């Protein structure tokens with residue numbers, strides 16, 4: 001998805017013109033991936049523009065920073081309001097929001113401790129991640145030959161720039177094979193997630209998903225799906241998922257800020273269930289969009305008004 005410039009980027013405490021938000025080519029993050037970031041969406045509605053999961057995303061950003069021993073130069077509240085300020089300044093009705101904290105310019109050894117930390121917030125318009133119609137028709141996927149980082153190697157619970165080499169390899173391979181997205185297994189061969197989405201399975205009226213600790217990113221949208229499932233009284237099993245479930249489930253869907261809730265229509269050329277969006281996916285997807293688009297109450301407190 002192409003980045004569409006907006007008027008401003010928040011850079012170390014100030015809104016500056018988009019084209020002036022630059023860093024030096026010898027910034028530490030460019031060489032070693034020493035940054036942490038978030039992907040957040042703001043939705044337009046009759047109630048105005050509202051940011052989805054702002055506090056959960058900001059909490060994850062600070063936890064990611066702490067996993068990388070990256071001292072945040074701004075307090076939680078200051079960065080939280082910087083997100084709202086940037087969306088307001090860019091006058092978006094709906095947009096994608098990218099807060100990013102990284103080791104900047106100054107030192108160039110592997111040890112980042114002496115490099116300064118810079119923080120930016122960028123916002124721009126963004127549609128359906130996996131293509132128009134994907135949320136209705138589902139997407140074709142394939143199991144990646146790359147495995148997800150093993151526990152104790154990269155901190156997969158951190159949304160850290162360097163981790164995304166793994167995701168990039170997974171999605172590039174998937175596209176070479178004609179799939180919209182790849183599904184990556186852990187070192188033991190159990191299902192982890194997509195390159196940028198968590199994954200859910202429906203089998204015998206039960207919702208299954210890999211647990212935190214299965215080398216996944218703890219998705220904010222994953223948390224929303226679990227809340228909706230609990231509200232609907234759907235049994236949920238957070239447990240290791242054998243690869244076989246990719247080929248024997250009634251329904252599979254992805255959750256993520258960018259992908260929202262997207263059905264998986266096939267895995268490795270094998271059709272999932274009836275090959276179209278299944279009833280439980282439809283139900284959870286509708287419940288999700290009703291809330292974020294303001295067609296019903298924000299009963300879980302997911303949304304923060306921008307004004």
Ligand SMILES: Cc1ncc(COP(=O)(O)O)c(C=O)c1O
Pocket residue numbers: 039167193194195196197198216217218219220221222255256257258
């Ligand atoms: C690797 C990975 N897993 C899962 C997710 C879904 O997380 P969230 O729902 O917080 O966007 C993302 C997207 O941020 C991701 O990059």
